[in-house]
Amino acid sequence: MNNDEAYCSSCGQVIKKKAEICVHCGVRNYNGNTADDRPYRGWMRAICILYGGLFLIAVPDGIMWYLESGIALVLIIEIISALISLFLVILGLFPDKMTGILNIKDKNIFLAVLVILIIAHLIIVGFQPEPPEGWWYYNPW
Numbered sequence: 001m002n003n004d005e006a007y008c009s010s011c012g013q014v015i016k017k018k019a020e021i022c023v024h025c026g027v028r029n030y031n032g033n034t035a036d037d038r039p040y041r042g043w044m045r046a047i048c049i050l051y052g053g054l055f056l057i058a059v060p061d062g063i064m065w066y067l068e069s070g071i072a073l074v075l076i077i078e079i080i081s082a083l084i085s086l087f088l089v090i091l092g093l094f095p096d097k098m099t100g101i102l103n104i105k106d107k108n109i110f111l112a113v114l115v116i117l118i119i120a121h122l123i124i125v126g127f128q129p130e131p132p133e134g135w136w137y138y139n140p141w
Contacts, residue, residue: 048092
């Protein structure tokens with residue numbers, strides 16, 4: 001195998017690195033040669049990092065509200081919220097590794113995963129009971 005050759009991600013046959021489609025099986029290959037080959041865009045990364053980071057910052061307030069109220073639902077929602085937020089931040093910071101692990105090779109699939117995670121997060125957070133005075137006036141510290 002030469003420096004200008006790679007293996008097809010589908011059938012494993014040797015193909016040219018710059019080949020977009022395998023001549024053996026016809027499957028599109030993403031070898032990361034250009035930014036357009038990547039299944040994410042810069043704005044998708046920014047949304048992951050900003051949205052996930054914003055909710056990670058809010059997790060300690062939710063934990064303090066659980067400690068004061070003793071409502072188990074608050075703790076469950078905060079744990080799920082923290083996991084989704086952490087996943088979004090990691091997805092935004094390390095998109096090449098995460099899209100490889102998740103086997104996402106299409107921009108539309110990446111965007112769908114992002115939208116589904118954000119909608120699921122908003123639905124889950126919507127079930128969280130508020131402090132009696134509301135979140136705007138809640139100061140756990």
